[in-house]
Amino acid sequence: MARLLALIVKEFQVLLKDPRSRFVIIGPPLIQLIVFGYAATYDVTEVPIGVYNESPGEASRDLIAHFTGSPNFQQVATIAQAGEIGPLLEGQVALLVLHVGPRFERSLSQGTPARLQVILDGRNSNTALITLGYAQTILKKFNAQWARQHGLPEPPARLEVRSWFNPNLQSRWFIVPGIVGLLTLVVTMLVTALSVAREREQGTFDQLLVTPYHPWEILIGKAIPGFIIGTLEATLIILATVYWFQVPLQGNVATLYLGVLLFLLSAIGVGLMISSLSLTQQQGLLGAFLFLVPAIILSGFSTPIANMPPLIQKLTLLNPMRYFIVILRSVFLQDAPFALLVNQMWPLAGIGLVTLALAAWLFRQRMY
Amino acid sequence: MRLRGLVRKEFLQVLRDPSALAIALVLPVVLLLLFGYGVSLDSQHVPIALVVDHPTSDTMRLCAEFAYSPYLAPITMHGLPEARQAIMERRVDAIVHLREDFSEKLRRPEGASIQLIVNGVDANSARIVTGYIESAYGKWLEHSSSHVGAAPSIAVVMQSRVWFNSNVLSRNFLVPGVIAVVMTLIGALLTALLMAREWERGTMEGLLVTPVSMNEILLGKIIPYFLLGMGGLAISVSMSVWLFGVPLRGSLMVLVLASTLFLLTALGMGLLISTLARVQFVAGQVAIITTFLPAFILSGFIFDIGSMPRPIQWLTHIIPARYYVSLLKTNFLAGDVWSVILPNALALAVMAAFFLGMTRWLSRKQLD
Structure with missing residues (x-):
């Protein structure tokens, strides 16, 4: 336990020692939330x-x-x-x-x-x-x-339109909870995708592998900082969503956080998998990018999944972001009970476990 | 001669790194396919629930009108609770409810009411669905006069024509925008990462002590990525025109010139970021945040700049992709409209000069 803790502390030190990389983890996501929260709208005015x-x-x-x-x-x-x-x-x-x-x-x-x-x-x-x-x-x-x-006859029936969950049809209520998912994904991926690749490039990963650590211990040591930073980041953005953008949080906070944790599990799994595949930081970063772009586009964040062709709709089932976006919007706006979201939760857990297992396996397999 | 050696080295570096090659060649194709085939804002066959408390021949005529619409896929449900559950589970996007006394009230002077409940979580889709249902209702009103005996009471009818994109296909507006994202990726992100790596590894300093001049070093970086970017442009434009059938109404000359200006701006930004950051992790983050994400969200690619709040609209003026997206959309869909092309091209030229000049200035200072 003590040696695991030592590994986790070391991972945090690597991430937070450089003031520029410290700033990069906290500053830009908040600025993006504010700018994109206002910019990303489908409402048309003037x-x-x-x-x-x-x-x-x-x-x-x-x-x-x-x-x-x-x-x-x-x-x-x-x-x-x-x-x-x-x-x-x-x-x-x-x-x-x-x-x-x-x-x-x-x-x-x-x-x-x-x-x-x-x-x-x-x-x-x-x-x-x-x-x-x-x-x-x-x-x-x-x-x-x-x-x-002019005394013309009235129509025989009128259409009375009501909109549930978002009575004034503000697209901000739809977009901003999505940004919570978007930014959490980007930050977590960048933190984890570089962690193994950096050590490989510097040659310290080989040293880590010859220590008494089990691969799963290394995996946990690499995953925990991502979890903590991701959870804090998500909390910060959720607070800003509720208090700055005034998007109502109708549902249960515990359900929301269960979703956040499972999503982080899958995002960290994918990040570590990419990282263990990469030999250099550059490959880690570009690999993360190659995953992020389709993951965001095919998540339903900006365009509905229902409008995509059937083949691509099936492909989105592999995308963790897709499930998290549904959880976020359902909990925020629809007050969805946990039972309704089980079908969104278990795929996240599944993707997380499979990718983490693959990452641990790749630690030893990909050695040069 | 020396320059040729530098350019050659840079090319080999890109060609031999699978992740750089993926960003330069594979990602553009994937992005275009996703936006050309996958992503669409045009909803079709929207599932709606029909709840009829007391079926009569009048309600059947109205329901037939919904079934007849190519945009709607009505599902008959028994009672509001079932429909409410379906909307919570997102199986339907809207509920049309006809009350017990619909037929009766239809023949009374005050008229009947048709209740329409839409799921407002996705405000944009909700508006589109409401529009579809309203047009089906309008058709029913026209036809109903013969059955119910009320004269049509429409004073003014609308005739709409949409210029430049007569079928209002979202593909025609998304695909030209993707080109701006692709060029940003190659020009700014890839350049920033590859330059930062040279600083991180110390090979840049090695280069500085050789007789190669600063101008040659910079040109040696700019030329290969410029050629790579132009290759990306050629792929993108051919796919847009021949695969997706997006019309190219303007001249190819204008397109190539505008792209040259934008690519030089993006290269300037990439070089500047890497000169300032010098660490791959920071350079990558900064490049994603200052070039890629704004090209996606603040450029008018998906979200209309005219709808953003004023301060954000001002902010978009410092985003080079904004001018390029505007040029691309006009060039593809409207043709050579000089009142749009000239100011945007001028803005890009100024930005290209600024970023390249800044890089040149800062790079000279590194020598002493």
């Missing part, structure tokens, strides 16, 4: 719009006022000729152009549906779709108001 109104009447002005009065839109240009639409959209001055034709008023008074033309910049397809949704909502309100004022 869309710049151009208005091309060829109809002289009051109704068209009223319709356009519905748009310009909305906090989602901001008028940046008034268009006098059709030729101005192209440069406005191409140059990204406006994202959307509203066009009311000259016959708008006449169709409206005749009772045939009048036309509102909407032209969007599709370079960012997601923004375009969301903006289109906003425009439809505004038009719906205008139509309802028009129907009331």
Whole structure:
């Protein structure tokens, strides 16, 4: 026990002795959390719009006022000729152009549906779709108001929309708990992926192997610092999520931490496996990177797994981050009970045990 | 002549290290495949629960409209508790609930109500699902007038057109952005690591005492990675155009020139980081945090810059990838729009000059 402790203390000293590497473990993750927490959003606000109104009447002005009065839109240009639409959209001055034709008023008074033309910049397809949704909502309100004022019959049924778990549909509530997983993964991987590789490069790993330590003792000695740093890092980020970003933590903290520990187990396993495969620090770092990028992209962090092709969906089952993201979001927003998350927990434990066993085996197998 | 020797050495170093080669050649292909095939923001066949308290011919007509939509996959459920459980387990994304008195109220003047509950955890998907259900409801309203006898009461209809990406495919907007990430990886991350290794091993000092001038040393580093980056660009552009069918509407010349500017900026950043950090662990961390992650999150690649809070929008101006992503998206989807190309290219040129100049200046100081 005492010699295991000595190994753990030594691992901590290696990590924390250099002030630059100390800073790198604590500073950047916090800065990233703040910057990305604010930057990573799918909500669209203040869309710049151009208005091309060829109809002289009051109704068209009223319709356009519905748009310009909305906090989602901001008028940046008034268009006098059709030729101005192209440069406005191409140059990204406006994202959307509203066009009311000259016959708008006449169709409206005749009772045939009048036309509102909407032209969007599709370079960012997601923004375009969301903006289109906003425009439809505004038009719906205008139509309802028009129907009331002109005594048109009400629709036979109304759609009443309610949203559970995130009533105002803030995408920040969705993204920020994901960032907890993202940053915990990045820090833990960087700490563990270099630990064995550094010793191999410096030749001290051979010395460690000829000491009376068992491979599993070395494994624990290498894993514990990752666990402690990862847990502290996760705690720091979870606190910031709750108190800085005000994302409600609806669920049970014990369930959340069980998820954190199992996730750390699998992340450390993968990190140590990569590290024992590498002969130099460089290979360790690049190997960690080769794992991190697909793991983040295929985790459901920024794009839903359900939208991926079936083959890739199956592939994501190997990705520990995928399970942790579900645990984080379910505990934070849905108040999910433990029983509901068992199916997310055991794969994490499985991935962790398999990769740790492989790492311990590789300690001895990969010697040059 | 001496320069050729340096370039040759650098090439051999990359070619003989499997991890560097993986970053330079394999990761770009993997990233493009993931974003081209794997990741998508376009939801299809969204599972929704239908709960009908009292089935009649009216409710069947409405449900048929949901089943008819290509975007929705309705599942009939018995009672709200079952549907609530399904939404907690994330088996469905939304619940449509028709109450006992739906048919009855449909024929009364105040009208019936259709309850829609969406899972708001993923705000973006929730909005998209709501849009799908609303459009199915709109179709039902049009058809229902003949059965229920109410006249359509729609005053203004919307005609939307999306320019540059008429089918609103998220692939067309993600794939050009991936090129910026790939170039950042090769230009900044790989360069930073390989240079830091020379400092760490002391081979850099060995190089400094040879008759090779500082300019030659730097050029010897820049030329091989520049060629590697251009190779990455060639792979990426060919895959985008021929494999994923992303239109390339602008000229190839503009694309190559913009990429040259960005690659020089990224190389400058990579060299600067390694000159300052000199330790692989720190250089790797700093490179990931200052180049790779911002290229991913703050460049407008996935998240729209226009939607970010003002301070973060200002911050994006110091991220070189921001200008490059904007150039790429315009060049691919809109064409040669000089009002977008010139300011962005100018910003990249200034940044390239700054980072390369800083590196040159700091490197000279190391000699004495």
